[in-house]
Amino acid sequence: MKYDLIIIGAGPAGIATAEYFINSSKKVLIIESGNFDNIQNYNSKNDNVVGDFSIDFAEERKRAFFGTTSLWRKSGVGGTFWEFDYNDFQTEDFLKWNIDYRELKEIYNRAWNYLNTRPENLNLIPNLGNLNFKELINKYSVKAASSFYTFGATYEEFILKKKKELINSKNINLLFNTHLEKIILNKEKNKVEQIITSSTINKQKIEFYSKNFVLAAGCFENNRILINLNEQNKLNMESLGKYLTFHPGLNIGEINVKQNTFFYKNAIKKLKKVFILKNKEDLKYNDLNYGLTINPIFKEPSNSKNIIKKISIIRDSFIKRNLQIFLSHTVKFFWSLEIIKYLIYKFRSYFISINKLNISIIFEHLPNSSSLMRINKKNNSINIRSNLSARNKKFIKSKILKNQLILKNIFPEFISKNIDFDNLKFETNNHHHGGTIIGNNKKGVVDKNLKVKKIKNLYVTGSSTFPNSSIYNPTLTIIAISLRLSEHIFQIND
Numbered sequence: 220m221k222y223d224l225i226i227i228g229a230g231p232a233g234i235a236t237a238e239y240f241i242n243s244s245k246k247v248l249i250i251e252s253g254n255f256d257n258i259q260n261y262n263s264k265n266d267n268v269v270g271d272f273s274i275d276f277a278e279e280r281k282r283a284f285f286g287t288t289s290l291w292r293k294s295g296v297g298g299t300f301w302e303f304d305y306n307d308f309q310t311e312d313f314l315k316w317n318i319d320y321r322e323l324k325e326i327y328n329r330a331w332n333y334l335n336t337r338p339e340n341l342n343l344i345p346n347l348g349n350l351n352f353k354e355l356i357n358k359y360s361v362k363a364a365s366s367f368y369t370f371g372a373t374y375e376e377f378i379l380k381k382k383k384e385l386i387n388s389k390n391i392n393l394l395f396n397t398h399l400e401k402i403i404l405n406k407e408k409n410k411v412e413q414i415i416t417s418s419t420i421n422k423q424k425i426e427f428y429s430k431n432f433v434l435a436a437g438c439f440e441n442n443r444i445l446i447n448l449n450e451q452n453k454l455n456m457e458s459l460g461k462y463l464t465f466h467p468g469l470n471i472g473e474i475n476v477k478q479n480t481f482f483y484k485n486a487i488k489k490l491k492k493v494f495i496l497k498n499k500e501d502l503k504y505n506d507l508n509y510g511l512t513i514n515p516i517f518k519e520p521s522n523s524k525n526i527i528k529k530i531s532i533i534r535d536s537f538i539k540r541n542l543q544i545f546l547s548h549t550v551k552f553f554w555s556l557e558i559i560k561y562l563i564y565k566f567r568s569y570f571i572s573i574n575k576l577n578i579s580i581i582f583e584h585l586p587n588s589s590s591l592m593r594i595n596k597k598n599n600s601i602n603i604r605s606n607l608s609a610r611n612k613k614f615i616k617s618k619i620l621k622n623q624l625i626l627k628n629i630f631p632e633f634i635s636k637n638i639d640f641d642n643l644k645f646e647t648n649n650h651h652h653g654g655t656i657i658g659n660n661k662k663g664v665v666d667k668n669l670k671v672k673k674i675k676n677l678y679v680t681g682s683s684t685f686p687n688s689s690i691y692n693p694t695l696t697i698i699a700i701s702l703r704l705s706e707h708i709f710q711i712n713d
Contacts, residue, residue, distance in 0.1 A: 220248075220425070220426070220427050220428065221246070221427075221428045221429065222246045222247060222248045222427065222428070222429040222430070223240075223245040223246050223247065223429065223430050223431070224237075224240060224245060224246075224247045224248070224429060224430065224431050224432075224433065224708060225247075225248045225249075225250065225414065225427055225429040225431075225432050225433070226247070226248070226249045226250070226432075226433045226435055227250050227399050227414075227432070227433065227434050227435060227436050227444075228250070228251065228286070228434065228435035228436035228437060228440070228681075229249050229250075229251035229253075229284050229285070229286070229393070229395075229435075230285060230286025230287070230288070230435060230436075230437055230681070231285060231286060231288055231694060231697050231698050231701070232286075232435040232437075232680045232681035232697050232698070232701045233249060233251075233286075233433070233435035233436075233680075233701075234249075234285065234381055234385070235330075235333065235680075235697075235698045235701035235702050235705060236433050236435055236680055236701045236702075236704055236705045236708075237249060237385065237391060237705065238333065238701075238702055238705045239702075239705040239706050239708075239709040240388075240390065240391065240705065240709060241384055241385065241388045241390075241391065242388050242389055242390065243390055243709070244390065245390060245709070246390055247390060247391045247392070248391075248392045248394060248427065248429070249385070249391065249392070249393050249394065250394050250397050250399065250416060251282075251283075251284060251393070251394065251395050251396075251397065252282045252396070252397060252398045252399075252419060252436075253281070253282030253283040253284065253395065253396070254283070254284065254395040254396050255283070255284040255382060255395065257283065258281050258282075258283040258289050258290060259281065259282040259283060260277045260281065260282070261276070261277070261280060261281075261282060261440075263276035263277050263600075263601070265595065265598050265600035266600050266601040266602070266603075267600070267601075267602055267603070268602075268603040268604075268605055269603075269604055269605070270590070270603075270604050270605035270606050271605055271606055271607045271643065271644065271645055272465050272467070272605035272644070272645050272646070272647050273644055273645070273646060273647075274603065274605070274647055274651075275649075276601070278649065279439070279647065279649050279651065280437050280438075280439060280440070284378065284382060284395070285378050285381075286437060287437070287649070288374075288694060289378065291368060291374040292374055292375040292378060298692050298694060299364035299365060299366045299692055300330075300331075300334065300336070300338070300364055300365040300366075300367075300368075300692070300694060300695040301338075301362075301364045301689075301691035301692050301695055302324075302327050302338075302691070302695060302696075303323075303689045303691055303696055304508060304689070304691075305320050306508055307508060307583070307687070307689040307691075308320040308323060315686060316657055316667075316685075316686055317657050317658060317663070317666070317667045317686075318657070318667050323696075323699065323700075326699040326700070326702060326703045327695065327699050329699065329702050329703075330695055330698045330699040330702060331365075333698060333702060334365070334367075334368075334377070334695075334698070335377075336365045336367035336368070337365060338363045338364055338365045354629050355629055358625060358629065359511070362510070364691075364692075372534055372535075375535065394416075396418060396419045396420050397416045397417070397418055397419065397425075398416060398417050398418075398419050399414060399416055399436070399444065400414075400415040400416055400417045400424060401414065401415045402414050402432075402444070402448050402677075403415070404448075404452055404674070408452050408453075408454060408673075409673060409674060409675055410674060410675045410676055411429075411432050411674060411676055411677050412428075413426050413427060413428050414426070414427050414429075414432065415427075429676075430676060431676045431677075431678065431708055431711075432676060432677050432678065433677075433678045433679070433680060433704070433708070434655075434677070434678070434679045434680070434681075435679075435680050435681055435701065436681075437681060437683075438651045438652060438653070438654065438681060438682045438683040439592070439601055439651065439654075439683075441654070441655050441679055441681060441683040442459075442460055442592050442601075442654035442655060442683055443592075443594060443599070443601060445459055445460075445654075445655055445664070445671070445679070446459060446460050446592065446593070446594050447594060447599075450594075454673050454674075456664055456671075456672075456673065457662075458588075458656060458658060458662050458663055458664050459654065459655065459664050460591050460592040460593065460654050461588045461590070461591045461653075461654065461656075462586040462587065462588060462590065462591075462653045462654070462656050462662075462686065462687075463586075463590040463591060463592060463603065463605065463651065463652070463653040463654055464584040464585070464586050464590065464651070464652045464653045464685070464687055464688035465584050465605065465645070465647040465648075465650065465651050465652070465688060466581070466584070466647055466648040466649075466650035466651075466652075466688055466689075466690075466692075466693075467581070467582060467584055467607075467645040467646065467647070467648070468512075468579050468580065468581040468582075468645070468646060468648055469579060469580055469615075469619070469638070469643070469645065470577060470578070470579045470636055471511075471578055471579060471580050471619050471622065471623055471635065471636055471638070472578050472623060472626065472633055472634055472635040472636045473575045473576060473577050473578060473633070473634055473636075474575060474576040474578065474626075474630050474632045474633050474634075475575050475632050475634065507582070507583050507585070507611075507614050508582070508583040508689060508690045509580060509581065509582040509583065509614075509615075509618050509690060510580070510581050510582075510690045511578060511579065511580055511581075511622060512578070512579045512581060513576050513577070513578060514576065514577040514578075514579065515576055516575050516576070516577060529548065529557065532544070532548050533545060533548050533549055536548065578626060578633070580615070580618065580619055580622065581648075581690045582611075582614070582615050582618065582690060583687065583688055583689060583690055584607065584611065584687075584688040585607075585608050585610065585611045585687065586653060586656075586686060586687045586688075587606060587608050589604065589606045590604060590605055590606045590653070591603070591604055591654075592654055607645070612640070612643075616640050619638060623635040650682070650688075650692065650693055651682065652682040652683065652685035652687075652688050652693065653682075653683060653685055653686070653687075653688075654683050655671075655679045655683040655684055656683075656684060656685065656686045657669070657684050657685075657686055658686060663686070664679070664684075665678070665679050665684055668704070668707050669684055669700065669704050669707075678704060678708065680697075680700060680701045680704050681697055681701070682696075682697055684700065
């Protein structure tokens with residue numbers, strides 16, 4: 220079967236790469252190893268990691284339409300959309316993106332339009348109880364994100380909308396439950412000649428041909444596929460699998476709150492939308508990025524879980540247009556007078572009792588060649604070495620100690636966490652980058668247009684191309700660079 224473009228992976232990167240091709244004259248195939256209705260885990264029982272990070276391989280990546288972010292469809296689960304800062308792209312001492320930040324800013328605008336949202340304009344952190352947030356604002360900068368899709372229902376609608384657009388497009392085929400079996404190159408080893416796929420249901424194998432191919436299978440899978448291709452064809456991609464970075468964070472203390480102190484729920488929602496605070500003194504002199512987050516810890520009313528679950532079933536069945544489930548649960552909800560319990564819950568939840576505010580630091584993970592991925596040839600499992608450089612460790616130690624002192628001076632209630640800096644183990648925040656990085660002639664697997672340097676018609680998109688990490692959620696940037704790639708391939712195919 221012959222196509223103009225084949226996209227491997229239907230996560231945010233793959234779906235955004237298809238955007239310019241919708242209802243065009245180009246024939247497009249999107250291959251996804253998962254499906255739309257179920258969110259599946261990868262087989263990761265043999266995967267392992269050593270070093271400074273712990274990785275839950277089962278939870279870090281999912282097989283589904285819209286990839287791991289399909290988890291955001293669930294009520295109460297979700298992330299936020301952030302733009303990276305200037306110094307995430309343009310740094311003198313480490314790997315560069317090889318893309319001008321002004322161009323990325325313009326592409327961010329396209330990504331916001333694609334998502335039909337914008338960052339909330341938060342010019343003020345609400346004054347919570349006796350805490351001196353005005354002094355905090357004077358001392359720190361504030362950056363807001365778009366949390367429009369954070370609470371499930373609106374993101375479910377967005378995913379359904381994108382699925383409908385693709386299915387109804389006259390030129391795009393979606394192939395679910397299909398695994399990439401093999402990439403076959405031409406004799407010169409500089410062009411993809413065909414790919415072979417196999418069904419995850421009946422193991423049927425199919426050959427596909429295309430002018431161009433895009434790997435959009437997620438960071439770890441992009442690496443796995445290219446590492447195997449590199450070794451099978453002896454392509455000598457020196458940087459492949461290297462410069463992995465993660466999204467490390469660490470709790471540095473908490474602000475205790477009196478039990479009789481109450482806050483408006485809207486104020487707490489506003490606070491949670493802000494990736495709080497970078498010390499303004501560090502903005503001018505710091506070439507590494509970091510920030511603090513403030514996370515309110517509070518208890519929902521005792522009966523909230525049961526009520527929220529029932530409301531979620533009614534809402535989700537309405538969105539999915541499952542009339543039978545919607546009517547049966549709605550009638551039961553009203554007939555049993557649970558609507559009264561729901562109204563009481565909504566009234567009580569208008570005010571929230573907070574026990575404490577957790578303070579965490581999120582910092583940039585500097586790329587280094589010793590943070591890398593290798594593939595176990597016996598079982599095709601992932602082996603990761605994850606390292607923080609000495610410079611990275613020195614930087615984070617100084618920022619933690621400095622900010623603990625600042626917070627203690629502002630908030631007498633702040634209790635610093637005692638941190639053993641010699642024995643730290645970091646979480647990844649379920650975000651990983653690198654391995655197939657954008658780079659110059661000496662370093663890098665793909666060029667600035669995300670084309671694999673040694674192969675004429677193979678592209679890679681997603682966080683695996685990021686030369687370094689940021690302190691922010693990568694989803695918006697993944698979508699932005701994939702929209703940029705979509706336009707580029709569309710133009711060269713014209």
